[in-house]
Amino acid sequence: MPEPLLSIEGLTKTFHVAKSASGNTRLKALDGISLTVGRGETLGLVGESGCGKSTLARTLMMLETPDEGTVSFEGTNPFGLKGKELLAWRRRVQMVFQDPFASLNARMSAGDIIAEPWATHRSLYPTSRERDERVKELLQMVGLRASDARKSPQEFSGGQRQRIGIARALALKPDVIILDEPVSALDLSVQAQVLNLLNELQKELGVSYIFISHDLTVVRHVADRVAVMYLGRIIETGETEEVFDHPRHPYTAALMSASPKLDVTGAKRDRIVLQGELPSPLDPPSGCRFRTRCWKAQDICAEVAPEPQVVTAPDGRRHLAECHFPLDTIMGLTGAAAAAATANAL
Amino acid sequence: MKTAADPSTLRRTRGNAATESQAHDVVLQVSGLAVDIRTHRGTVRAVNSVGFEARAGETLALLGESGCGKSMTAKALAGIMDPVCDLADGQIVLNGTDLAALTPKERLKFAGPELGIVFQDALTALNPVYTVGTQLGEAFRIHRGLNAKQAKAEAIELMKRVGIPEPESRVNSYPHQFSGGMRQRILIAMAVALNPRLLIADEPTTALDVTVQAQIMQLLRKLREEGQMAVILITHDLAVVAEEADSVAVMYAGNVVESGPVAEVFADPRHPYTKGLLESVPVHLERGDQLKSIPGSPPELHDIPSGCVYQSRCPMVQDICRAERPALRPAGRRRTQSGAATAEADLEQATSAGTNDGGATDRPVRTAACHFSEEITNA
Numbered sequence: 001m002p003e004p005l006l007s008i009e010g011l012t013k014t015f016h017v018a019k020s021a022s023g024n025t026r027l028k029a030l031d032g033i034s035l036t037v038g039r040g041e042t043l044g045l046v047g048e049s050g051c052g053k054s055t056l057a058r059t060l061m062m063l064e065t066p067d068e069g070t071v072s073f074e075g076t077n078p079f080g081l082k083g084k085e086l087l088a089w090r091r092r093v094q095m096v097f098q099d100p101f102a103s104l105n106a107r108m109s110a111g112d113i114i115a116e117p118w119a120t121h122r123s124l125y126p127t128s129r130e131r132d133e134r135v136k137e138l139l140q141m142v143g144l145r146a147s148d149a150r151k152s153p154q155e156f157s158g159g160q161r162q163r164i165g166i167a168r169a170l171a172l173k174p175d176v177i178i179l180d181e182p183v184s185a186l187d188l189s190v191q192a193q194v195l196n197l198l199n200e201l202q203k204e205l206g207v208s209y210i211f212i213s214h215d216l217t218v219v220r221h222v223a224d225r226v227a228v229m230y231l232g233r234i235i236e237t238g239e240t241e242e243v244f245d246h247p248r249h250p251y252t253a254a255l256m257s258a259s260p261k262l263d264v265t266g267a268k269r270d271r272i273v274l275q276g277e278l279p280s281p282l283d284p285p286s287g288c289r290f291r292t293r294c295w296k297a298q299d300i301c302a303e304v305a306p307e308p309q310v311v312t313a314p315d316g317r318r319h320l321a322e323c324h325f326p327l328d329t330i331m332g333l334t335g336a337a338a339a340a341a342t343a344n345a346l
Numbered sequence: 347m348k349t350a351a352d353p354s355t356l357r358r359t360r361g362n363a364a365t366e367s368q369a370h371d372v373v374l375q376v377s378g379l380a381v382d383i384r385t386h387r388g389t390v391r392a393v394n395s396v397g398f399e400a401r402a403g404e405t406l407a408l409l410g411e412s413g414c415g416k417s418m419t420a421k422a423l424a425g426i427m428d429p430v431c432d433l434a435d436g437q438i439v440l441n442g443t444d445l446a447a448l449t450p451k452e453r454l455k456f457a458g459p460e461l462g463i464v465f466q467d468a469l470t471a472l473n474p475v476y477t478v479g480t481q482l483g484e485a486f487r488i489h490r491g492l493n494a495k496q497a498k499a500e501a502i503e504l505m506k507r508v509g510i511p512e513p514e515s516r517v518n519s520y521p522h523q524f525s526g527g528m529r530q531r532i533l534i535a536m537a538v539a540l541n542p543r544l545l546i547a548d549e550p551t552t553a554l555d556v557t558v559q560a561q562i563m564q565l566l567r568k569l570r571e572e573g574q575m576a577v578i579l580i581t582h583d584l585a586v587v588a589e590e591a592d593s594v595a596v597m598y599a600g601n602v603v604e605s606g607p608v609a610e611v612f613a614d615p616r617h618p619y620t621k622g623l624l625e626s627v628p629v630h631l632e633r634g635d636q637l638k639s640i641p642g643s644p645p646e647l648h649d650i651p652s653g654c655v656y657q658s659r660c661p662m663v664q665d666i667c668r669a670e671r672p673a674l675r676p677a678g679r680r681r682t683q684s685g686a687a688t689a690e691a692d693l694e695q696a697t698s699a700g701t702n703d704g705g706a707t708d709r710p711v712r713t714a715a716c717h718f719s720e721e722i723t724n725a
Contacts, residue, residue, distance in 0.1 A: 048555040157643045187411035188582065192626035192639030199636070214556060217585070221628035221637070258560035260585035262612070262627050273564055274557045277525050 004036035005175060005208055006060075011069035013055055017282065027282050029055040030066070031232040034308075037176060040202065042209040044223030044240065046216060046255070048278050052232040053212050057178045060210065061095055091121050094169040098181035100161035104153040111135045111149030114167045121172055138167040143197055159190035163197065170201070176208045184215060195222060216259045220244050228252045231281055231289040234308075238319020248311040248319070248326035251290045288324065296325045373543045373576035374400040374423070379436035381415070381422050383647070390647040391434070392418045394600040397674070400544060400576035407587040407608065408580045409623075410597035413644060416580045419597070420548045423578070424463045425453050441543055459489050462537030466549035468529035472521040478505075478532050479517035485539040504535040508565060527558035534565060541573050548580045563590055584627055588612055596620050599644055599655040602674060606712030614724050616677040616714035618660050621722060654717070662718050670717070677714035 013030040029052045037043045045053050058064045060071070062078060071077060078089045097103035104113055114135050118125055125131045136146035142163040153161055162182060169177050179198070183191040195218065202209060213219050219226060220240055227237040228251065236249040247253040257272040274293045279285055285292045291301040306322045381393035393415040400406045408416040421427045423438055425445065438445040445457055465471040473481060482504050483497030492500065498517060505513035508531040521529055530550060537545055547566060551559035567590070570577050579591055587594050587608060594612075595605040596619065604617035615621040625638035642659045651657055654667040716722075 048557060159643065188584070188623055188626045189411065189640035190643065192628075192637040193641075195628070196637050196639060216556075217628055255556060258556045260556075260559075260583065260589045262585040262588050262624075262629055271560065273560045277527055277558060278555070 005039045005041075005074060007036040007072045008060075009034050009070045009072075011056070011059065011071065012067045013059055013064055014067050024282050028232050028284070029281065030059065033069070033232075033234055035227055035234060035237065037208050037210060038224075039175070039208055040206045041225065042202065042211055042223045044219035044226040045210060045212045045229065046214065046219055046226060047229035048214070048255075050231075050278050050281060051229040052281075053229055054180065055232075056229075057095070057180055057210065057212060060176075060178060061093060062090065087121070091124075091172045092175045093178065094172055094174040094176075095178045095180065096162070096165050096169050096182050099185055100158050100165055101153075101185075103165055104161055106153055108152070109149060110139070110144075110151050110153065110156070110164050113153070113164060114138055114149075114171055117168065117171045124172065134171070138170055141170065141201070142167045143193075157190070158186050159193055162186060162194055166194075166197065166201070170205070170207075173205075174207060176210065178210045178212070180212045181214070182211070183218060184213065191218075198222070216244075216256060217262075228255065231279065231284050233289060233322065235290065235323070236319070236321040239317065242317050242319050248321040249290075249323045250294050250296050250325075250327060252321075253327055254293075288322075290323075296327075298325065300324055370404065371402045372399050373402050373441060374578075375437070375439040376419075376423070377437050377439075379419065379422060379438065380434040381418050381427065382432045382434045383428075384430045384432070385648070387648050391650070392431070392600050392647055393422065396436070396595075396597070396600075396602050398595045398602065398605060400578050401592075402543070402576050403570065403574045404592040405570065405577040405579050405590055407591035407594040408578060408597060409582070409584070409587050409594050411582055411644060413599075413647070414597040415600040416597050417548055418600075420463065420546050420578065420580050424461060424546060425450070425457060426463075458485070459540040460542050461544045461546070462539070462542040463546040464530075464533050464537045464548065464550045466552050468526065468533045468553075469521065471533055472529060474521055477518050477520055478524070481521075482517075482532065482536055482539065485536065489540055500539070504539055505532070507538075508532070508535040508569075509561075510535075526554055527561060530554065530558075530562050531565065534562070534569070538569055538573065538575070543575060544578065545570070545575045546578045546580070549582070550579075551586070552581075552583075566590075584612075584623060596623075599650055600647070601655050601715065602713075603656065603716070604677070604712075604714040605674070606678065610678060610712055614678060616712065616719045616722060617656075617716045618662055618722060619656050620714075621724065622659070654715075656716075662721070664717070666717050672715045672717045672719075674713040674715045675719070676711055677716075677719045678712035 011030050011033040012028065015027045015029055016025055017027050018025070033056060035043065045056070047053050055064060059066055065079065071079060073089065073092070078086070081089050115131050118131055125134050135149050139146055139148055144160060144163055153164065156164065182198070183194050186194060198209065199222070201207065211219065211222055223240045225238065226240045226243050227234045228243070228249065229235070230251050236243060236247065236252045243252060244256065247256060254272045254274045258274065276293050279292055287303050287305050288297070288301040291297040294301065301324055306324045308320045308322045310318050311321045311326050312318050377397040379393055379396040380391060382389050383392050396415070396419055398406060408419060410416045418431070422433055427433070433446055436446060440457060440460055443456060445453055448456060472478070479498050479501045482501035483494070486492040486497040486500045487494070502513045502517050505517060510516060510528055510531055521532070524532065534550070550566070551562050554562060566577065569575065581587060591608050593606060594608045595602045596617065597603065598619050604611060604615065604620045611620060612624060615624060622640040626640060628637055640659050645651060645655065645658060651668070653669055653671055654660070655671070657663050657667045660667065
């Protein structure tokens with residue numbers, strides 16, 4: 001694994017909200033998140049809505065201040081920076097948003113949108129000639145024409161708009177780009193074009209991606225490593241193939257099972273259909289957070305929160321999972337346990 | 347759950363003789379459907395000579411990307427088009443009656459109980475100022491003439507049927523007090539309230555998380571089998587089609603470009619667009635491999651070319667494609683040529699639909715609208 005560019009240890013973020021049913025006013029959106037991102041690597045972040053994916057992204061962008069935990073970017077804690085140093089750091093982490101329609105200002109031209117970050121980071125391209133040249137380069141880099149700089153966002157299709165969003169993120173030559181559901185608003189044929197573009201740009205520029213998505217097929221295609229989140233915690237993480245082929249946490253297995261598969265042979269498969277929905281993060285279950293929906297839960301799961309432990313897959317490779325009763329093999333799961341879980345669901 | 351006098355009970359009961367003979371009957375036949383939209387740039391045709399059949403106990407998927415006309419088709423079937431849209435042509439034959447020929451009033455009376463529709467966004471589809479019980483009971487008050495108390499009792503039964511916990515207390519809740527998945531269940535309950543023959547589900551799970559999506563799809567399957575309903579599932583998700591549907595109609599720029607049994611269409615697409623879509627899904631690829639994508643984007647509705655609708659993005663385009671629009675014609679392998687493979691697929695489908703009538707003869711035929719349909723090679 002390449003040397004980590006970004007490493008996070010025990011990150012916790014609590015929001016204060018109006019009273020909830022149990023009188024709890026503290027919402028722990030992130031509860032001890034630890035992860036690393038290597039240079040030129042793609043980390044996939046998956047989980048249901050409300051699990052804390054976006055809070056994590058916002059914290060990494062320094063839009064939120066964590067309560068606890070450390071963030072280390074090439075050995076520096078960005079939250080300790082001030083003034084010029086902070087400005088310089090902000091350049092290095094950029095973001096591409098989900099909605100290509102809401103994330104571009106309709107009153108600006110594509111060229112102005114891409115050039116806007118340089119209004120803050122003036123030293124990058126000091127003269128207007130340099131900036132114009134660079135806008136053209138960036139447009140071509142993302143597969144648009146240099147002449148598109150004059151057009152306004154509404155003259156572009158969804159896929160083209162997302163390309164503009166990517167060009168804007170690239171404008172500051174970042175080291176990490178956080179891609180928050182970058183293709184989920186796009187049609188399938190266009191989605192493939194954008195994924196290919198992201199892949200080419202990564203090879204060319206060596207930029208790292210944090211790829212947030214609910215589409216497991218896409219994550220499997222793009223991510224080197226994957227982290228599965230549930231109610232503010234990373235419950236399983238490891239190399240993508242490893243986690244997808246041998247999920248050890250029941251939630252990961254259920255998530256993969258629930259995700260529809262395009263199998264042209266038409267073979268019917270056993271599926272785990274989880275009961276219920278994500279519990280409110282205001283009143284998370286005691287012990288293991290997944291126990292209320294887990295078919296393997298025992299008494300200990302309600303009492304003791306499982307610690308991340310190294311699990312070994314049948315092929316000898318290891319990754320981390322947080323479970324008292326990690327699944328042995330995926331085969332054991334698709335049999336009796338899966339049938340029981342499905343039968344319970346309705 | 348229901349009294350024996352209720353005629354709908356018969357239809358919902360599984361396994362009796364009446365139900366068996368109804369399985370695979372054609373419930374809805376659509377032919378030559380055309381919808382125009384009046385815009386400030388002139389009238390455009392959003393749906394053009396669309397035709398398909400929906401069968402009892404089966405799911406037909408309308409598959410296509412945004413703007414292809416799939417939702418417009420659904421709205422035309424349900425008779426709930428926007429005021430700027432006109433039904434320009436076509437027949438919508440539901441249980442032997444052509445809905446397109448009815449007046450709006452007749453249509454409401456006839457199609458109301460026979461056709462249910464589920465929308466994508468449950469929060470906007472439900473009225474925020476009425477309790478879900480009131481909204482669920484509406485169909486019973488209007489079509490069955492029940493009073494408020496009786497309608498509420500029916501609403502509670504419906505909520506039980508779609509798996510909403512504690513229906514007796516939650517019947518008095520408002521839509522915002524439910525989660526996304528529960529709201530979608532309420533919407534489904536409204537659609538199946540009068541045991542319709544046809545259920546149209548327009549992207550019913552797109553706004554939901556995958557675990558909840560799996561629950562909703564399971565519920566739709568259960569209701570389909572209980573009521574022997576024909577289901578039209580509108581979606582852009584190929585994987586959902588592969589898992590949930592028996593047959594599929596692929597739409598592009600307002601036209602059906604290919605249709606047939608899902609297993610056959612996906613294993614051996616006969617239209618370059620279907621093939622392109624299937625290849626755009628990142629499966630069976632090494633990470634980082636180049637995905638095959640379809641270049642360009644669909645044509646604007648006011649700018650649809652006169653020949654084949656797919657010509658601007660098609661890798662196989664020839665002169666004839668620009669000159670002449672291909673009609674939907676029978677396509678794919680002939681049964682006589684590879685009978686074994688097709689028979690297997692038929693058997694598999696019949697089994698998955700819950701019956702095994704082996705009715706290979708009345709299976710939907712495969713069609714494709716491409717001049718070079720037979721020249722497409724699939725690995």
